[in-house]
Amino acid sequence: MTESHLNSPSLELQSLQLCDREGTESADSGIGDVDDLPVPQQIQISNITCDSFKISWEMESRGRERITHYFIDLNKKDSKKENQFKHKDVPTKLVAKAVPLPMTVRGHWFLSPRTEYSIAVQTATKQPDGEYAVSQWSEIIEFCTADYSTVHLMQLLQKAEATAGRMLPFTVFYRNQEQEYFEQPSSSYRSRDAQCCQMLPAVKDDSGSHGSPISGKLEGLFFSCNTEFNTGKPPQDSPYGPFRFQIQADVLINQSTNIYFGDFYCMYTSYHYVILVLAPDGSKGDVFCKEILPALDRSNNRFLSCTEEEDGSLSFRHAQDVILEVIYTEPVELDSGTVTRISGHQLMSQSTVNAKKDPSCKICNISVGR
Template sequence: MMDPPLSSLRSLQLCDQEGSESADSSFRDVQDLPVPQQIQISNITCDSFKISWDMDNRGGERITHYFIDLNKKENKDENQFKHKDVPTKLVAKAVPLPMTVRGHWFLSPRTEYSVAVQTAAKQPDGEYSVSQWSEIIEFCTADYSTVHLNQLLQKAEVIAGRMLPFTVFYRNQQRDYFQQASPSYRSRDAQCSRMLPAVKDDSGSDGSPISGKLEGIFFSCNTEFNTGKPPQDSPYGPYRFQIQADILFNQNTNIYFGDFYCMYTSYHYVILVLAPDGSKEDVFCKGRLPELDRSNNRFLTCTEDSNGALLFHHAQDVILEVIYTEPVDLSLGTVSPISGHQLMSLSTVNAKKDPSCKTCNISVGR
C-alpha cells in the first residue's frame, strides 16, 4: 500500500493520543529525531490551513513522516446533534514546508483548534520511531468565503419554487416590545419608538460570515398560499408589526444572500440581507456575501410595473429570514395582535444547521 499523499493530507491514518506521548504502543521515542519548534499557522480557510515549523539538523535525514495532532477545543454550547469531533492524528510523509492540511470531515469553519507536531522515522518492520511532541499552538478556522456561499446559493435556488406576490414585511414580538417604555429590549429605543438593529445570533451555518457580526432587524415576508397574506401563526410572539414593502426594499436597497439551512425538519430557510446603498452594513456585505439582482433572483424581488409602481415577490418553497440593517420607526407601520398560535418550536434563534442534510450542505466544513 502506498503512503498517503503529502501536500493535501487527504488520505489519513487516525489514532488516539493521550498527553504528550505517542498514542500507538508500537511507536518508539528516539532522542536524535528533531522536535518541531516555532509552529506557524497561515493561509487559514474554513476547512484548511498551512503549517510550518523550525527544526535543527540533528537526525533530520532520518525523518520520513510528520504526525500532526489536531484537536477541537471543547465548546459547551455546541450543537448537541452535530457529529462529534475526535482527537485526530494526521500522518503524512515528510515534505517541504509549509504543508497544507485540508479536510471538511475533521475541520469546521469558525472553530478553535489546538495542534502539535511530531517528526517520525518509519522502520523496516512498519513501526515508527518518533520525536517528542512540539509545543501546542491554537488557532481558529475562518468563515465561509464568497465561493462557498455561492455554492450554498446555487443549492438554495434549486428548491426555491415559484414566486408569489406580497405587499408587507412583518415582525412578530411580545406585546411589551412594541410598547413605549420597553427598557428590557435592547433592540428597542423606547424614547424614539424605533426598532434598532441587533447583532445577528449564531443560527444557521457555522461558517456564515454574518453571524455575530452583522447588525440588523429580522423581518418575514412569506405569505399563505391560499390567502396571499402573512400567516397567523408565529414562533416569536402574538403581536405583529407590519410595514409596506417599499419602505424597506426599493431601488436604493441592495440585497445579499446570507445563508441556507434547515433544523432537522423538511423546512429550509434562506437568510437575505437588505442594506440601503452605501450604508455601513452595505459596505460590510460587499466582498463577503453574494449580491443579488433586486429585480431578478429566485428569492425576493422588487420590480416596476408600466406605471412605475413597485411590485414584490417572494419564493414559495423556502422560509425567508430578511435582515434589514437600519433602524425602523414604529410610526411607519402598524402593530396588531395575530389570531393564530405562538409556535415556539419553529423559532430559529441560535438554531443550528443539520450537518447531515444533503439539500443544504456543501462539501466543506459545516
C-alpha cells in the same frame, strides 16, 4: 532532509491518513529512539480558510535526515477554559509523509468552519518492522478556522435557488415580538429604543450554517414576508410573539436597496430557510455585505424580487418553497408601520433563534465542514 528542502515552496497535502489505534500507540508511548529526532518548534499556522490551513515549523539539524513522516494531532477545542491537550482523547491523528514546509492540511471531513482547534506535531521515522520512532510532542498551538468564503456562499446560493420554487406576490414585511417590546423600555429588548420609537439593529445570532460570515457580525432587524398560499396574506401564527409590526414592502426595499444572499439551512425539518440581507445603498450594512456576500439582482432573483411596473409603482414577489428570513440593516421607525395582535398561535418550536443547521441534509449542505 536538507535545510533547503524544508524551506521549499508549500506543497498541498490533498490526503492525510488517519492513524489507527495500534499505529498511534507507538507514537504515544515513544517506542524507538526519540533522542535522535528533532522536536518541531515555533509552529506557524497561516492561510486559514474554513476547511484548510498551512502549517510550518522550525527544527534542529540533528536527526533531520532520518525523518520520514510527521504526526499531526488535531483536536477540536470544546471549551476555552480547558487548555489541556489529551492525546488519548484526540479523534483525529494524522500521518503525513515528510514533505516540504509549509504544507497545506485540507479536508472537509475533519475541519469545520469557525471552530477552535488545538494542534501539536511530532517528527517520526518509519522502521523496518512498520512501527514508528518518534520525537517528543511540540508545543500546543491554538487557532480558529475561518468563515465560509464567497466561493462557498455561491455553492449555497446555487443549492437554495434549486429549492426556492415559484414566486408569489406580497405587499408587506412583518416582525413579531412580545407586547413589551413595543410598549416600554426593557433590558430584554435591546433592539428597541422606546424614547425614539425606533426598532434598532441588533447583532445576528448563531443560527444557520456554522460557517456563515454574518453570524455574530452583521447588525440588522429580522423581518418576514412569506404569505399563506390560500390567502396571499401573512400567516397568523408566529414563534416570536403575538404582536406584529407590519410595514409596506416599498419602505424597506426599493430602487435604492441592495439585496444579498446570506445563508441556506434547515433545522432537521422538511422545510428550508433562506437568509437575505436588505441594505440601503451606501449604508454601513451595505459596505459590510459588499465584501463578503453574493449580491442578487433586485428585479430578477429566485427569492425576493422588486420590479418597477409601467405606471412607476413597485411590485414584490417571494419564493414559495423556502421560508425567507430578511435582515434589514438600518433602524426602522415604529410610526412607519402598524402594530396589531395576531389571532394565531405562538409556535415556539419554529423559532430559529440560535438554531443549529442539520449537518446531514443533502439539500442545504456543501462539501466543506458544517
